[in-house]
Amino acid sequence: MKSHQNHASQLSSTLKVTAQLAVALTITSVNQYAIATGDAMAGDPAAGKALFNSLGCASCHAIGPGARAGFGPQLNGVIGRVAGSTVDYQSRYSAAMKKSGIVWSEQTLTKFINSPNDLVPGTNMRFWGLSNETKLANLLAYLKTFPANPK
Numbered sequence: 001m002k003s004h005q006n007h008a009s010q011l012s013s014t015l016k017v018t019a020q021l022a023v024a025l026t027i028t029s030v031n032q033y034a035i036a037t038g039d040a041m042a043g044d045p046a047a048g049k050a051l052f053n054s055l056g057c058a059s060c061h062a063i064g065p066g067a068r069a070g071f072g073p074q075l076n077g078v079i080g081r082v083a084g085s086t087v088d089y090q091s092r093y094s095a096a097m098k099k100s101g102i103v104w105s106e107q108t109l110t111k112f113i114n115s116p117n118d119l120v121p122g123t124n125m126r127f128w129g130l131s132n133e134t135k136l137a138n139l140l141a142y143l144k145t146f147p148a149n150p151k
């Protein structure tokens, strides 16, 4: 009976370890998938808002209810938007931006913010670029909170 119990508890701890390993493997493969495909990892919109201000996006771009063109185009609903398409900024977009043919997605925005002039050679946006993956994900999470016409 004693050896039976030992066997059972050994078996249950083996199962526990196996289950933990499976969870760990799943987490690793999800992260690797995100890195391999360039999908942004889930970011934190509040941290993204702070970055939008501290990185200077906010001094050139308006976002939120009633946002209009400023030094740069307004950014409401930017994910899914065709580049160079906001109505009140038409006369000021660079030719490069207008003819880029880009549709802003997590991938294209990540590349643009990382290095504007590499994705859109000749763009008017002067920004040194942000390469930190976590910060990029947070910034995108913040941008995503605004639909095309936020109330």
Ligand code: HEC
Pocket (backbone or CB within 6 Å): 052, 055, 056, 057, 058, 059, 060, 061, 071, 072, 073, 075, 078, 082, 083, 084, 085, 086, 092, 093, 094, 096, 097, 098, 104, 109, 113, 122, 123, 124, 125, 126, 127, 130, 139
């Ligand atoms: C110094 C001012 C300035 C800063 C800082 C700046 N931008 Fe821009 N941004 C611009 C200008 C000007 C354009 C228009 C570029 C063009 O027409 O080539 C632009 C374009 C864009 C576009 C394309 C919009 C469209 O309608 O196609 C996005 C998206 C964008 N900026 C996001 C950001 C984000 C996010 C940040 C902060 C990380 C940022 N920008 C920082 C000035 C700025």
